[in-house]
Amino acid sequence: MLVALDAHPIREDEALYAAWALGLARHDFWLVGVPVDKPPLFLWLLAAWQQTVGSSVAAMRLLNVALSLLSATLLYALARRLTDRPSAWLTLAVYAASPFAILFAPTLYTDPLLTTTLLAACLAAVQRRWGWLGFSLGLALATKQQALLLLPLLVCLMPRPLAHPAWAAWRGLLGLILALGPALVWDAHRLALTPPGGPPTVWVQSAVSYGGLSLAPLSAWLPRLVAWLTPAQVLAPGWASAGLLLLGVALALRQGWQRRSSPSSRPWRSPAGPPWELPLLGFVLIYLALQVVVSFQVWDRYLLPLAPLLALYSALALRWLWRRGGPIILLIGLLLLSVPAWRAAHGGYPVGSDHGAYDGIEEAALVVRQYLPDNPFGVLYHHWLGWHWQYYLDSAQFQRIYYPTPDYLAADAAGPPQYTRLVVIPAWRQDDALAAALAAQGLRLHWLHSTYRPDGSPSFLIYRIEPISDL
Secondary structure, three states, X not given: OOOOOOOOOOOHHHHHXXXXXXXXXXXXXXXXXXXOOOOOHHHHHXXXXXXXXXXXXXXXXXHXXXXXXXXHHHHHHHHHHHOOHHHXXXXXXXXHOOHHHHHXXXXXXXXXXXXXXXXXXXXXXXXXXXXXXXXXXXHHXXXXXXXXXXXXXXXXXXXXXXXXXXXXXXXXXXXXHHHHHHHHHHHHHHHHHOXXXXXXXXXXXXXXXXXXXXXXXXXXXXXXXXXXXXHHHHHOOHHHHHHHHHHHHHHHHXXXXXXXXXXXXXXXXXXXXXXXXXXXXXXXXXXXXXXXXXXXXXXXXXXOOHHHXXXXXXXXXXXXXXXHHOHHHHHHHHHHHHHHHHHHHOOOOOOOOOOXXXXXXXXXXXXXXXXXXXXXXXXXXXXXXXXXXXXXXXXXXXXXXXXXXXXXXXXXXOOOOOOEEEEEEEHHHOOOHHXXXXXXXXXXXXXXXXXXXXXXXXXXXXXXXXXXXXX
16 A cells, blocks of 8 residues: 555545645635535544644645555454454455455545445444444544445444444434534534635535536446446456355355355354355445446445455355365465456556556646746636645745636736746647737746656646747
């Protein structure tokens, strides 16, 4: 998890969360007027982390690395309750080698915290700790609205029958209020301070930002399924990982069927644990189906909570191989898992944070600061990099102006000549439309600096906008 800690810059959403956290810590705890579309728990943690550990990219990424290690601990405890001690250690080994766990640990996404709180809630459900179940669920909801989709998993893991259900519900509700209440109060106070016409609540803004949720058209289901297959296959990459997972699912189906036909049969399972093989598998399949048929964005991080759950099934397969083939077969299986783990640590799978697209953004920010003084007569135009500049140019005192079209930028740049105007264009977005729009206003792009990736390809091009007459 530490190999990629400082390998590449952060991506768009990560830069936005980092900027919001800086705002929380430095000047505006309530983020008044900011269109925040996530509950605040991760932002609070990140703001506190920035003030104690540091606000550099590597320092901030250590927060989710720590949360990922906590998730591994909780997963071991959960597997220990559901299976036995050897299987729990094998579950931990599989999760430690999971490319999803490795690649999302050194990120600034909210999903590692969501996974941690989910595993805490699962453990509380299995242990009948209703107050902690509600508290953990409240933390998950205070992290990300997507926690609502994980509620059926908690129901699946609850032991039955419930003793004193009313008392359990009361304790669970109390824990939920204690965890979620501060986030709701924070959001309500933000709304009270926001001028009329400003951003709505976090929950409404989330629906606005993501275009709402609805059933995807039937004609879109197959294309969406194909699109989801790319990140989903990284959950078990390679023939060895996929084979172990499929074997584990087959064993789980057999065990679940045996348990239904013979309730006294409890193979490989702690007496305290509830039947989990079939309900958990049903939840995973339904969760994946919802990603296809509902208009969720096709983003790899939505699959992160499945990684520790699927590790339980792969561990079943390893335990079965251990019993049938001895420690040599088990060692071979673990060594095969280390291959995708090594590849993931070196950015070999297209999931997680940036894989080189934004290399050079820090250098570009330094060049911008060099050419733009901290005064009102400096202007940086942006179209693709606005969220990055919120973080990398957080303390800059010049103007940052978003331009929706090249014509908009050209018209604005034709204003008073005493301004110093810059624009940074990603190399993969370079075209002639902006140059043509500026030429129509008697302006041109004057190249100042280019940044490059390690392979020598350009990443960002920095230009000053000036009159053609200056030639």
